[in-house]
Amino acid sequence: MQNEYSRFQTKNAEIIALVVEPQKNVKAVSDRYHYPYPVLSDADHAVSSAYGIYNLLNDKRATPSIFIVDEDGFITWTYVGQHANDRPSVQKILDQL
Secondary structure (H helix, E strand, C coil), X not given: CHHHHHHHHHCCCCCCEEECCCHHHHHHHHHHHCCCCCEEECCCCXXXXXXXXXXXXXXXXXXXXXXXXXXXXXXXXXXXXXXXXXXXCHHHXXXXX
């Protein structure tokens, strides 16, 4: 999604990535992968657990997922991967906006 970020911006949408890293490592992760959008720490799995995507694949990790949240804070679309590399296409996500 790094290369497609501008397409989200033209739709007035923001991407926020969560990483299972301590806060002190977030900048290094963001720099390493060249994320142009905000990256937040979920080292304790609080967010992924709250969204019901932690350890779904019995791997002690957050399952790759996309949540579209509207201006009022309501989730309007969700995609939860079936395996570690299962992610929707950028176009599929954009179509939901």
